[in-house]
Amino acid sequence: MIHPSYGIGVLRALLRGAVSDLGPPPTSFTVLLDSNAASVTQDAIESALGELDLPIHLILWEASEAKKTLSEAENLARNIIQLGVDRESVLIAVGGGVTTDMGGFLASTLLRGIRWGAIPTTLLGMADAALGGKTAVNLPEGKNLVGTFHHPLFVICDVNTLATLPARELTSGLGEVVKTAFLSGEDSFRQLEEATPSELRQPGDSLLTAVSEAGRTKMRVVEEDPEEHGVRKLLNFGHTFGHALETAAGHGNLAHGEAVALGLRCAVRMATDLEIAQSGVAARLRSLCAKLGFPNEYPGTLPGIQELCTLLSRDKKVHAGNLDLILPVEPGKCLLLRGVETQAAAEVIHKEL
């Protein structure tokens, strides 16, 4: 199942619609709910599911990246089995990317796979993490190293649930929104350029448009290439540089989207130096990132070239020690440059940041 029903609008109404159209009737619902998202979702979820008169098992989970582990997955799986799940039960993951990654992972492995749906409540979740069917937990050796592809039946985004999201989390989500808008094309990118930062920070038309553009673009790419053999690699725009910077800065010093925004700038710098990017593209990306409140520089002292090479070479997309990088040409057009030496990429980071 690759085509989840993807809804943007009012949570209660969309969920009511989604659960009435699940195929074989469900026997129960298990709701894995990020406790930080409960105040903005729980009533609507209970009311929509309550209409079906089926058992609802609610698990309030204090989600955090540190708990996205195999041992926490075991705790949750045991809890869910003890609550009485069967193969026709449906799991609903409600929260940020941590919760939808964990919920999707549980749904893909419990009883060899049960149906699931996602209700992302962070901007990063709505624009990226909840879409595309990738599920994962972390290992001490690195993030997202154990996971599956298991597509949700539905993804429901209600921008009103972002009202309680801390400002920095919202900015972080905007990093993925910028990335996806650039991949989508001139119209999407210009919409972001023309919106004011405050419009993009509160539930309203600009944020709604940005979320739906990002969601539709990601879904289009995923439908074309569900398991990332080709065009889905474009979604890594900014991420090879970004992941290296995120790891180097250490937990809490650079949020994922902040690192991606710096990564986008490094990628456009490289594309400009190689005369791949059209003139003006670098300036537009830099000024959009600055306008949205992303840091202009790396926090602290930038690691040396050798350390950056080591960090870059840990990228999942590394082949024989060299990198595959997504480089921007113009909005709507990026290309995959294969076999880039880590040294060259590290030098770009030093030039740009």
Ligand SMILES: NC(=O)c1ccc[n+]([C@@H]2O[C@H](COP(=O)([O-])OP(=O)(O)OC[C@H]3O[C@@H](n4cnc5c(N)ncnc54)[C@H](O)[C@@H]3O)[C@@H](O)[C@H]2O)c1
């Ligand atoms: N599967 C994928 O394709 C994919 C893609 C990108 C990222 N991810 C994963 O997503 C995770 C990051 O997601 P995230 O940034 O959403 O982080 P997150 O899930 O940790 O959420 C960020 C914080 O916001 C809180 N929160 C969530 N919703 C809230 C709300 N409405 N109001 C107030 N607080 C709320 C959470 O409890 C948490 O403290 C990472 O683990 C990453 O690996 C997965």
Ligand SMILES: [Zn+2]
């Ligand atoms: Zn990302």
